[in-house]
Amino acid sequence: MKIVFTTEGTEWESKMDPRFGRAKYFMVFDEETKELIPLDNGDVEGEAHGAGPKAARKMAEAKVEVLITGNGPGGNASKVLEKLGTVSYIGAGDMTMKEAYEAYKNGELDKA
């Protein structure tokens, strides 16, 4: 299973970023290989509109199955994620990435 976290940094102890489209980083974790790969989302800063679909396109390229975030993606991004079959879990905005992963594993996060 490939899981993506919206985060403010690139470590397991980094804080989650509650936003999806304008998250600072997307951290892609491959549960099989235990690989943690950062995707820098900094290029979104110059975008006035369309951050959500743009971020969702990155999800398509990274082929993630699960998204763990805070507030949840907006309408446009949701449409894309639904099409991709990516399942979104929300409510992890105040956690560290590590805490968010544990909460997900324990079934403590809500589906968007």
Added chain:
Amino acid sequence: MKIAIASGKGGTGKTTLSTNLASFMAEKRDVVLSDLDVEEPNSGLFLKSELFFAEDKFKMIPEWNNVDCTLCGKCQDVCNYHAIIQIVDTIMVFPELCHSCFACSELCPTNSLPMGQKKMGELQHFKTSTFDFIESKLLIGEEQAVPLIKQTLDYVDENFSTDVVKIYDSPPGTSCPVIEATKDADFIILITEPTPFGLNDVILAIDTMKELKKDFAIVINRYGIGNDDILKYCDENNIPIIGKIPNQRAIAELYSKGELLYDKIPEVKTELENIVSYLESHILK
């Protein structure tokens, strides 16, 4: 003659000045007032008018035809606004993000993205007893004000001769909608309030007008509150202040009832006369 009334900061009196100036000038000239703040038009609240004409306004968006599409991805690569993306075997279009630039449609190798119409808002043309009033309103959920502003300006240009004084009540801020509402105007009145917040935002608006190489002047609203910094700023930068609408409780009361001011508040009429005489000597020759 096209006069745009803009501000930078919201809530400084664009609509108050637009409606009063239009009504006042209409005593001697042919005037059309257009509310170009299409996201929340409000000039109509202050005018007694009858509907003369109304029409839906449309923007063009790409519509995916999957028969010949090879999923080459060219469309999403050329879109500056992420309004079209390829997901697995589907091309998804986000109409609210589309700027109707036609790039994806024109550059599609298989012509799989013909452009189609989508309703974005409505234009209404009213007549008051002395002047014409145009108001466009964006549909809820639509994000792009610029195409509707452009079509509204086109309507005004097509229906009113160059002899008519065209007053544009512009959107607030300094972003694309303001640029669209002011770029064809012959003169811009920037209305501000004499507060630090008002000054900060009017400087942004002044810089924008300089960038657009526009002829502009300042009107101060709620004159008497705040401080003198706007006076100093305009003096140091040689920017004309052509009117000072006083801060008065009676003005707020009339405003709250949706009434015009100048026929009841002599100081407001005097300021309008000052503004018009400046316009006459500078641009209305």
